[in-house]
Amino acid sequence: LPDSFQLDRLAVVLVATRNPLNIGAAARAMSNFGFSCLRLVRPYEPSFREARSAVGAGEVLARAQQFASVAEAVADSALVVGTTAARHRELQQPLHRLEPGARLIRREMTRGRVALLFGSEKTGLTSADLSHCHWLLRIPTHEQNVSMNVGQAVAVCLYELIREKRAGVEPVKREMAASGDLERITRLLFEALRAAGYVKPASARASEEKLRRLVRRLSLTPGDAELLLGMLRQIGWKLRSGK
């Protein structure tokens, strides 16, 4: 394996997971396939404690980190991918099947960090969660029962990532901005638009998600992100001081 393909560059992010067995199962699959970075966003606290203390839960769970929001959990990642059972219809972001999607993830992992998001048992990832993602990933499940158990979905995704070790790990040229910067741009843009009267209070939440998706579609380089941040800070300052 080329050194550039480092498995610890992938963070498995479980969002609002309730069942301790599922947290443990995700950790076990990670350990089976050599991954180590597990992050939990708003886990159901007793479940997280129970999973951590389970027999054989091991190092992955011991080192798992907890975050209050998706934004914080993916802040260091240059690529954020959300898993979904949904079909094209109601999605507002590009959707890749697992196999080609894994190829894109592997490629990004040659140069930076990737976050792979899994939603809660009941609802999956919400529209707000998905708005943090650059694109979405679908395991090719059967139409009659598309929704997988989260522990099994983690296992299948990680297997696909390590399956073809040498495939698609040629580094790509363009470096991409970290999600933390993308989120800062989103917030500054949102505040600016709100200050400018563009955002209606009644639809503020939907507007914010729309903006977040837009910013992720831009494929910003770190340099461009810095540039945009400077511009938006300036605009924000102007809007506030003009009041």
Next chain:
Amino acid sequence: LPDSFQLDRLAVVLVATRNPLNIGAAARAMSNFGFSCLRLVRPYEPSFREARSAVGAGEVLARAQQFASVAEAVADSALVVGTTAARHRELQQPLHRLEPGARLIRREMTRGRVALLFGSEKTGLTSADLSHCHWLLRIPTHEQNVSMNVGQAVAVCLYELIREKRAGVEPVKREMAASGDLERITRLLFEALRAAGYVKPASARASEEKLRRLVRRLSLTPGDAELLLGMLRQIGWKLRSGK
């Protein structure tokens, strides 16, 4: 998908599974990937009942069949594959990695039935269980933690089977004997050898397993199997009547 690739030709066989959640998880993964034939060998009874009555357990579990032995569960299968976490060292049968192994399974499924065996949570498949297999399959797990949860192992194997739908589904020419016939040959040969004084009582069990593996290595066609059966019946009759 070509018609010849029928997913119900694959039986997922769980041997001595104790945890009802694992039985349920295996059934769920089957349903996710379009498989329908689940067989349980000596399941822990209360677990099977509990799994069957679980919410959303669905059709796969409702239709699951129970068997007293591996031999009966695989009797109709032309190819029997055992999953194992072990490495080459202590194995007495050919071992394939999941990806090339899945290709062989898909090919066999164009013409006949295949049984894919998963062992119990604690011990995996025993040497006796494995002796019913034509070859063994290993998911490429990490050396530090090779042993997968059975529900996750089922999910990963079935995903690999449906992943590349068109790959390796050209039918092969040679038809293979059903396992029921192979088992009959094994028994007749064993009885004949015992009657002949070849098998020592102290090592009878090990000898039987050795024989079973031998018979599976022969790649017998149905015609050859019938021929052998006839020969062995005749030898057995002679040995008994000669006493």
